[in-house]
Amino acid sequence: MHTVDFNSGMTETGVSPTGAPPSPMAIKAPPVRVPLTEMTDERLMRLIRDGDRLAYRTLVNRHLKRSFALARRVCGNDSEAEDIVQDSFLRIWQRRDRWTDEGSKFTTWLYRVITNRAIDFRRRPATDELEPDMDPPDRRPDAVATIHRREVASRLSQAQAKLPPQQRAAVALFYFNGMNAAEAAAVMDISVNALESLLKRARQQLRVLMRASAQAAKDSFDDG
Amino acid sequence: MTVDEFREWLDRCGGDLSRWPAAKMVEASRLLATSLEAQSALDEMVSIEVALAEEGMGTQAPEGLANRIFAAAFGDEDESAVPERRPRVPR
Numbered sequence: 001m002h003t004v005d006f007n008s009g010m011t012e013t014g015v016s017p018t019g020a021p022p023s024p025m026a027i028k029a030p031p032v033r034v035p036l037t038e039m040t041d042e043r044l045m046r047l048i049r050d051g052d053r054l055a056y057r058t059l060v061n062r063h064l065k066r067s068f069a070l071a072r073r074v075c076g077n078d079s080e081a082e083d084i085v086q087d088s089f090l091r092i093w094q095r096r097d098r099w100t101d102e103g104s105k106f107t108t109w110l111y112r113v114i115t116n117r118a119i120d121f122r123r124r125p126a127t128d129e130l131e132p133d134m135d136p137p138d139r140r141p142d143a144v145a146t147i148h149r150r151e152v153a154s155r156l157s158q159a160q161a162k163l164p165p166q167q168r169a170a171v172a173l174f175y176f177n178g179m180n181a182a183e184a185a186a187v188m189d190i191s192v193n194a195l196e197s198l199l200k201r202a203r204q205q206l207r208v209l210m211r212a213s214a215q216a217a218k219d220s221f222d223d224g
Numbered sequence: 225m226t227v228d229e230f231r232e233w234l235d236r237c238g239g240d241l242s243r244w245p246a247a248k249m250v251e252a253s254r255l256l257a258t259s260l261e262a263q264s265a266l267d268e269m270v271s272i273e274v275a276l277a278e279e280g281m282g283t284q285a286p287e288g289l290a291n292r293i294f295a296a297a298f299g300d301e302d303e304s305a306v307p308e309r310r311p312r313v314p315r
Contacts, residue, residue, distance in 0.1 A: 053298060057290075064290055069283040082286050086293050093297035156275045175276035196236070204235040206272055 037062075041106035048092070049099045056096075060089050063107070066177070067114055073172040074118035076161055084117045104186060111177070111187045115169045122165035155217075159209035163202055170198035171206075225251040227261045239269035 036044065036058040047055035067088065071081035088110065092099075104112075160168055166188070173184035174195075185195035225233075230252055237244045241252055255262045 068285040
Protein backbone atom coordinates (compact mmCIF):
# COMPACT_ATOMS: atom_id res chain seq x y z
CA MET A 1 0.00 0.00 0.00
CA HIS A 2 1.50 3.34 -1.04
CA THR A 3 0.97 6.71 0.44
CA VAL A 4 2.38 9.59 -1.51
CA ASP A 5 3.74 12.76 -0.04
CA PHE A 6 2.71 15.35 -2.63
CA ASN A 7 5.03 17.96 -1.19
CA SER A 8 8.21 15.98 -1.46
CA GLY A 9 7.51 13.73 -4.42
CA MET A 10 8.26 10.73 -2.21
CA THR A 11 6.17 7.68 -1.59
CA GLU A 12 6.03 5.47 1.49
CA THR A 13 5.95 1.76 0.89
CA GLY A 14 6.27 0.31 4.40
CA VAL A 15 8.41 -2.40 2.80
CA SER A 16 11.89 -3.25 3.99
CA PRO A 17 14.51 -2.33 1.37
CA THR A 18 15.82 -5.89 1.63
CA GLY A 19 12.41 -7.44 1.15
CA ALA A 20 12.78 -9.30 4.47
CA PRO A 21 9.71 -9.83 6.65
CA PRO A 22 9.23 -6.99 9.11
CA SER A 23 10.74 -7.51 12.53
CA PRO A 24 9.32 -5.80 15.63
CA MET A 25 12.10 -3.24 15.26
CA ALA A 26 11.25 -2.65 11.61
CA ILE A 27 7.61 -2.06 12.42
CA LYS A 28 8.62 0.81 14.68
CA ALA A 29 11.00 2.24 12.06
CA PRO A 30 9.69 4.92 9.68
CA PRO A 31 8.56 3.59 6.31
CA VAL A 32 10.99 3.57 3.41
CA ARG A 33 10.47 6.64 1.24
CA VAL A 34 11.16 6.22 -2.45
CA PRO A 35 11.34 9.34 -4.65
CA LEU A 36 8.98 9.22 -7.59
CA THR A 37 11.89 9.99 -9.89
CA GLU A 38 13.55 6.74 -8.83
CA MET A 39 10.51 4.54 -9.37
CA THR A 40 10.17 2.26 -12.37
CA ASP A 41 7.65 3.19 -15.03
CA GLU A 42 5.48 0.27 -14.03
CA ARG A 43 5.38 1.38 -10.40
CA LEU A 44 4.51 4.93 -11.46
CA MET A 45 1.70 3.52 -13.60
CA ARG A 46 0.26 1.75 -10.55
CA LEU A 47 0.11 5.12 -8.78
CA ILE A 48 -1.29 6.81 -11.89
CA ARG A 49 -3.99 4.16 -12.04
CA ASP A 50 -5.08 5.44 -8.61
CA GLY A 51 -5.21 9.01 -9.93
CA ASP A 52 -1.80 10.21 -8.73
CA ARG A 53 -1.09 13.38 -10.73
CA LEU A 54 2.44 13.77 -9.43
CA ALA A 55 3.32 10.29 -10.65
CA TYR A 56 1.82 11.17 -14.04
CA ARG A 57 3.88 14.34 -14.24
CA THR A 58 7.00 12.35 -13.39
CA LEU A 59 6.27 9.79 -16.09
CA VAL A 60 5.54 12.42 -18.75
CA ASN A 61 8.67 14.41 -17.94
CA ARG A 62 10.76 11.24 -17.98
CA HIS A 63 9.70 10.17 -21.48
CA LEU A 64 8.65 13.37 -23.25
CA LYS A 65 11.91 14.23 -25.00
CA ARG A 66 12.62 10.74 -26.32
CA SER A 67 8.99 10.23 -27.33
CA PHE A 68 8.97 13.47 -29.30
CA ALA A 69 12.29 12.61 -30.96
CA LEU A 70 10.98 9.17 -31.96
CA ALA A 71 7.73 10.57 -33.37
CA ARG A 72 9.66 13.25 -35.25
CA ARG A 73 12.03 10.74 -36.74
CA VAL A 74 9.30 8.43 -37.95
CA CYS A 75 6.78 10.98 -39.23
CA GLY A 76 9.32 13.64 -40.26
CA ASN A 77 7.19 16.55 -39.15
CA ASP A 78 7.55 18.59 -35.93
CA SER A 79 3.96 19.74 -35.69
CA GLU A 80 2.52 16.27 -36.25
CA ALA A 81 5.05 14.73 -33.86
CA GLU A 82 3.86 17.14 -31.18
CA ASP A 83 0.23 16.13 -31.70
CA ILE A 84 1.13 12.44 -31.66
CA VAL A 85 3.03 12.74 -28.39
CA GLN A 86 0.39 14.91 -26.72
CA ASP A 87 -2.42 12.52 -27.67
CA SER A 88 -0.41 9.47 -26.64
CA PHE A 89 0.33 10.81 -23.16
CA LEU A 90 -3.22 12.08 -22.78
CA ARG A 91 -4.49 8.57 -23.48
CA ILE A 92 -2.37 7.27 -20.61
CA TRP A 93 -4.20 9.53 -18.16
CA GLN A 94 -7.65 9.07 -19.66
CA ARG A 95 -7.35 5.28 -19.75
CA ARG A 96 -5.29 4.82 -16.60
CA ASP A 97 -7.87 2.57 -15.01
CA ARG A 98 -7.25 0.01 -17.77
CA TRP A 99 -3.53 -0.27 -17.07
CA THR A 100 -2.31 -3.70 -16.08
CA ASP A 101 1.18 -4.80 -15.12
CA GLU A 102 0.79 -7.97 -17.13
CA GLY A 103 2.23 -8.10 -20.60
CA SER A 104 4.75 -5.74 -22.13
CA LYS A 105 6.89 -3.07 -20.50
CA PHE A 106 5.47 0.44 -20.32
CA THR A 107 8.00 1.81 -22.81
CA THR A 108 7.22 -0.97 -25.28
CA TRP A 109 3.55 0.02 -25.11
CA LEU A 110 4.30 3.77 -25.30
CA TYR A 111 6.69 3.50 -28.24
CA ARG A 112 4.25 1.19 -30.03
CA VAL A 113 1.44 3.75 -29.77
CA ILE A 114 3.73 6.55 -30.96
CA THR A 115 5.28 4.51 -33.76
CA ASN A 116 1.92 3.31 -35.08
CA ARG A 117 0.52 6.84 -35.09
CA ALA A 118 3.61 8.16 -36.86
CA ILE A 119 3.47 5.36 -39.45
CA ASP A 120 -0.19 6.21 -40.10
CA PHE A 121 0.84 9.81 -40.70
CA ARG A 122 3.53 8.76 -43.17
CA ARG A 123 1.00 6.68 -45.06
CA ARG A 124 -1.28 9.63 -45.73
CA PRO A 125 -1.31 10.94 -49.28
CA ALA A 126 1.57 13.30 -49.91
CA THR A 127 -0.79 16.23 -50.43
CA ASP A 128 -1.73 16.06 -46.74
CA GLU A 129 1.82 16.47 -45.60
CA LEU A 130 3.50 19.66 -44.57
CA GLU A 131 7.00 20.41 -45.68
CA PRO A 132 9.55 18.82 -43.39
CA ASP A 133 11.35 21.23 -41.10
CA MET A 134 14.78 21.99 -42.42
CA ASP A 135 17.75 23.42 -40.56
CA PRO A 136 19.33 26.42 -42.30
CA PRO A 137 22.95 25.81 -43.27
CA ASP A 138 25.64 27.15 -40.98
CA ARG A 139 27.95 29.36 -43.04
CA ARG A 140 30.42 30.43 -40.36
CA PRO A 141 33.96 30.05 -41.72
CA ASP A 142 35.10 28.14 -38.63
CA ALA A 143 32.41 25.54 -38.99
CA VAL A 144 33.58 23.50 -41.98
CA ALA A 145 33.38 20.21 -40.12
CA THR A 146 29.98 21.11 -38.76
CA ILE A 147 28.79 22.04 -42.24
CA HIS A 148 29.94 18.69 -43.60
CA ARG A 149 28.20 16.79 -40.81
CA ARG A 150 25.04 18.80 -41.33
CA GLU A 151 25.12 18.18 -45.05
CA VAL A 152 25.48 14.45 -44.46
CA ALA A 153 22.68 14.63 -41.89
CA SER A 154 20.53 16.62 -44.29
CA ARG A 155 21.09 14.14 -47.14
CA LEU A 156 20.39 11.30 -44.74
CA SER A 157 17.19 12.96 -43.60
CA GLN A 158 16.07 13.32 -47.22
CA ALA A 159 17.00 9.71 -47.92
CA GLN A 160 15.05 8.51 -44.90
CA ALA A 161 12.01 10.45 -46.07
CA LYS A 162 11.96 8.17 -49.12
CA LEU A 163 11.85 4.98 -47.06
CA PRO A 164 8.53 3.20 -46.58
CA PRO A 165 7.04 4.01 -43.14
CA GLN A 166 7.75 0.60 -41.62
CA GLN A 167 11.42 0.71 -42.65
CA ARG A 168 11.71 4.22 -41.28
CA ALA A 169 10.22 3.15 -37.96
CA ALA A 170 12.56 0.14 -37.74
CA VAL A 171 15.58 2.38 -38.36
CA ALA A 172 14.43 4.93 -35.75
CA LEU A 173 13.89 2.33 -33.05
CA PHE A 174 17.08 0.37 -33.77
CA TYR A 175 19.55 3.20 -34.26
CA PHE A 176 18.16 6.18 -32.44
CA ASN A 177 16.38 4.53 -29.55
CA GLY A 178 19.26 2.09 -29.18
CA MET A 179 17.00 -0.95 -29.04
CA ASN A 180 18.14 -4.38 -30.07
CA ALA A 181 16.24 -6.23 -32.78
CA ALA A 182 14.03 -8.11 -30.30
CA GLU A 183 13.00 -4.93 -28.46
CA ALA A 184 12.31 -3.03 -31.68
CA ALA A 185 10.32 -6.00 -33.01
CA ALA A 186 8.23 -6.03 -29.82
CA VAL A 187 7.42 -2.33 -30.22
CA MET A 188 6.40 -2.86 -33.84
CA ASP A 189 4.56 -6.05 -32.95
CA ILE A 190 6.37 -8.07 -35.61
CA SER A 191 8.79 -11.00 -35.55
CA VAL A 192 12.54 -10.46 -35.14
CA ASN A 193 13.03 -11.88 -38.63
CA ALA A 194 10.60 -9.35 -40.06
CA LEU A 195 12.37 -6.53 -38.20
CA GLU A 196 15.76 -7.64 -39.50
CA SER A 197 14.35 -7.81 -43.01
CA LEU A 198 13.06 -4.22 -42.67
CA LEU A 199 16.48 -3.09 -41.45
CA LYS A 200 18.25 -4.85 -44.30
CA ARG A 201 16.08 -3.23 -46.94
CA ALA A 202 16.40 0.15 -45.23
CA ARG A 203 20.21 -0.05 -45.11
CA GLN A 204 20.31 -1.10 -48.75
CA GLN A 205 18.07 1.74 -49.82
CA LEU A 206 19.83 4.35 -47.68
CA ARG A 207 23.18 3.29 -49.11
CA VAL A 208 21.92 3.67 -52.68
CA LEU A 209 20.14 6.96 -51.98
CA MET A 210 23.10 8.47 -50.14
CA ARG A 211 25.44 7.52 -52.95
CA ALA A 212 23.12 9.04 -55.57
CA SER A 213 22.76 12.17 -53.46
CA ALA A 214 26.54 12.53 -53.07
CA GLN A 215 27.01 12.07 -56.80
CA ALA A 216 24.34 14.68 -57.56
CA ALA A 217 26.06 17.15 -55.22
CA LYS A 218 29.41 16.45 -56.90
CA ASP A 219 27.92 16.90 -60.38
CA SER A 220 26.30 20.14 -59.32
CA PHE A 221 29.64 21.41 -58.00
CA ASP A 222 31.47 20.37 -61.18
CA ASP A 223 28.87 22.09 -63.38
CA GLY A 224 29.12 25.30 -61.37
CA MET B 225 33.63 -13.85 -50.06
CA THR B 226 33.22 -11.48 -52.99
CA VAL B 227 32.69 -7.74 -52.65
CA ASP B 228 29.05 -8.15 -53.69
CA GLU B 229 28.53 -10.80 -51.01
CA PHE B 230 30.23 -8.50 -48.54
CA ARG B 231 27.76 -5.70 -49.43
CA GLU B 232 24.89 -8.13 -49.01
CA TRP B 233 26.07 -8.95 -45.49
CA LEU B 234 26.61 -5.26 -44.75
CA ASP B 235 22.96 -4.61 -45.61
CA ARG B 236 21.87 -7.60 -43.56
CA CYS B 237 23.92 -7.05 -40.39
CA GLY B 238 25.26 -3.51 -40.57
CA GLY B 239 28.80 -2.21 -40.34
CA ASP B 240 29.63 -3.56 -36.89
CA LEU B 241 31.37 -6.80 -37.85
CA SER B 242 31.12 -8.13 -34.30
CA ARG B 243 27.39 -8.57 -34.94
CA TRP B 244 27.99 -10.78 -37.94
CA PRO B 245 27.96 -14.58 -37.77
CA ALA B 246 31.47 -15.66 -36.71
CA ALA B 247 32.31 -17.49 -39.95
CA LYS B 248 31.21 -14.53 -42.08
CA MET B 249 33.18 -12.13 -39.92
CA VAL B 250 36.35 -14.14 -40.59
CA GLU B 251 35.69 -14.17 -44.34
CA ALA B 252 34.93 -10.44 -44.29
CA SER B 253 38.13 -9.66 -42.39
CA ARG B 254 40.15 -11.53 -45.01
CA LEU B 255 38.46 -9.61 -47.80
CA LEU B 256 38.95 -6.26 -46.05
CA ALA B 257 42.68 -6.93 -45.77
CA THR B 258 43.03 -6.91 -49.55
CA SER B 259 40.06 -5.09 -51.10
CA LEU B 260 39.87 -1.31 -51.22
CA GLU B 261 36.35 -1.64 -52.60
CA ALA B 262 35.25 -3.63 -49.56
CA GLN B 263 36.93 -1.12 -47.24
CA SER B 264 35.09 1.69 -49.00
CA ALA B 265 31.76 -0.14 -48.70
CA LEU B 266 32.36 -0.67 -44.97
CA ASP B 267 33.26 3.01 -44.48
CA GLU B 268 30.10 4.01 -46.31
CA MET B 269 27.87 1.83 -44.14
CA VAL B 270 29.53 2.87 -40.88
CA SER B 271 29.19 6.56 -41.74
CA ILE B 272 25.48 6.06 -42.47
CA GLU B 273 24.94 4.18 -39.21
CA VAL B 274 26.86 6.75 -37.14
CA ALA B 275 24.79 9.54 -38.69
CA LEU B 276 21.59 7.59 -37.99
CA ALA B 277 22.55 7.14 -34.35
CA GLU B 278 23.48 10.80 -33.95
CA GLU B 279 20.53 12.21 -35.85
CA GLY B 280 18.20 14.10 -33.60
CA MET B 281 20.26 13.51 -30.46
CA GLY B 282 19.89 17.16 -29.55
CA THR B 283 16.16 17.17 -30.21
CA GLN B 284 14.23 18.92 -27.48
CA ALA B 285 10.51 18.59 -26.89
CA PRO B 286 8.65 21.74 -27.97
CA GLU B 287 8.46 24.44 -25.34
CA GLY B 288 5.39 24.12 -23.15
CA LEU B 289 4.39 20.68 -24.47
CA ALA B 290 4.47 19.08 -21.03
CA ASN B 291 2.21 21.82 -19.62
CA ARG B 292 -0.21 21.41 -22.51
CA ILE B 293 -0.39 17.70 -21.81
CA PHE B 294 -1.06 18.29 -18.11
CA ALA B 295 -3.68 20.94 -18.89
CA ALA B 296 -5.45 18.60 -21.31
CA ALA B 297 -5.28 15.73 -18.83
CA PHE B 298 -6.30 17.52 -15.66
CA GLY B 299 -8.31 20.42 -17.05
CA ASP B 300 -7.48 22.41 -13.93
CA GLU B 301 -7.76 26.16 -13.50
CA ASP B 302 -4.22 26.21 -12.17
CA GLU B 303 -3.08 24.92 -15.55
CA SER B 304 -4.88 27.73 -17.39
CA ALA B 305 -1.75 29.84 -17.80
CA VAL B 306 -0.52 27.41 -20.38
CA PRO B 307 1.21 29.03 -23.34
CA GLU B 308 -0.43 28.77 -26.72
CA ARG B 309 1.01 26.21 -29.10
CA ARG B 310 4.30 27.54 -30.32
CA PRO B 311 3.90 28.78 -33.91
CA ARG B 312 5.87 26.88 -36.50
CA VAL B 313 8.77 28.96 -37.66
CA PRO B 314 11.62 27.97 -39.90
CA ARG B 315 14.69 27.26 -37.82
